[in-house]
Amino acid sequence: MISEKPSASIKAIFLAAILLHSEAGFSAHRVYVLHGYMSAPVFMKGMQNSLEKQGYHVVNWGYDSFRPLADEGGRLRREIASSLAPSDSVSFVTHSTGAMVVRLMLDSAERAADFPRIYRIVMVAPPSRGADLADPFARNPVTRWILGPNITALRTDSASLANRLPHTYDEEIGIIAGALNCTGGYNPWIEGPNDGYISVAHMHLGSEKEFIITPTFHAFSALDGNVQQLAAAFLKNGRFNSRQ
Numbered sequence: 001m002i003s004e005k006p007s008a009s010i011k012a013i014f015l016a017a018i019l020l021h022s023e024a025g026f027s028a029h030r031v032y033v034l035h036g037y038m039s040a041p042v043f044m045k046g047m048q049n050s051l052e053k054q055g056y057h058v059v060n061w062g063y064d065s066f067r068p069l070a071d072e073g074g075r076l077r078r079e080i081a082s083s084l085a086p087s088d089s090v091s092f093v094t095h096s097t098g099a100m101v102v103r104l105m106l107d108s109a110e111r112a113a114d115f116p117r118i119y120r121i122v123m124v125a126p127p128s129r130g131a132d133l134a135d136p137f138a139r140n141p142v143t144r145w146i147l148g149p150n151i152t153a154l155r156t157d158s159a160s161l162a163n164r165l166p167h168t169y170d171e172e173i174g175i176i177a178g179a180l181n182c183t184g185g186y187n188p189w190i191e192g193p194n195d196g197y198i199s200v201a202h203m204h205l206g207s208e209k210e211f212i213i214t215p216t217f218h219a220f221s222a223l224d225g226n227v228q229q230l231a232a233a234f235l236k237n238g239r240f241n242s243r244q
Contacts, residue, residue, distance in 0.1 A: 036096025
């Protein structure tokens with residue numbers, strides 16, 4: 001777990017002010033939720049509902065897993081820039097490959113004068129350093145054709161897109177990983193604790209503020225009520241446990 005940055009209290013005050021004044025025509029804060037690979041916004045509906053109950057304005061944003069992820073990252077950046085003012089702010093909650101779409105968006109967004117402030121990011125089961133399950137599928141030409149070109153971007157080797165993207169970010173990032181327990185995983189063919197698709201080791205960015213492991217299987221992790229509560233806690237407090 002990365003130690004809390006000195007500016008955390010200032011950020012908490014900043015977000016509270018945004019939530020208080022957004023409906024009065026002042027700065028607005030919006031949370032974008034993104035689904036995973038070969039999925040759809042309906043699988044993030046529970047997350048959306050959970051965050052909306054906390055008072056957030058949520059956009060359940062869909063993308064095409066068969067289009068290049070970089071194109072989808074660019075589309076996300078353009079949509080946010082066109083719908084929010086530079087004085088506004090935005091946070092993200094992603095599942096699986098949705099984290100890569102946001103990572104692909106970050107570099108150009110951070111350099112754009114017309115882009116709102118990026119506040120906090122929660123990544124649920126992210127393939128930060130690739131997805132272990134993608135490796136055998138990417139090697140097989142038949143499954144590579146069926147699963148689309150992005151399956152190669154999810155490999156765990158150093159040449160993959162997942163590993164060529166930056167792993168250090170200024171934004172506060174919280175990662176929720178899944179595993180059967182602290183020593184074992186759902187998939188016996190993946191070494192170490194894993195959520196069935198990705199090992200816990202490959203979910204680490206290295207620059208995240210907090211990292212927590214929950215007993216959730218990859219495909220259903222964003223549907224888990226506890227995961228939804230953890231995501232809301234991090235968006236609000238910058239930590240998963242508000243009592244820390």
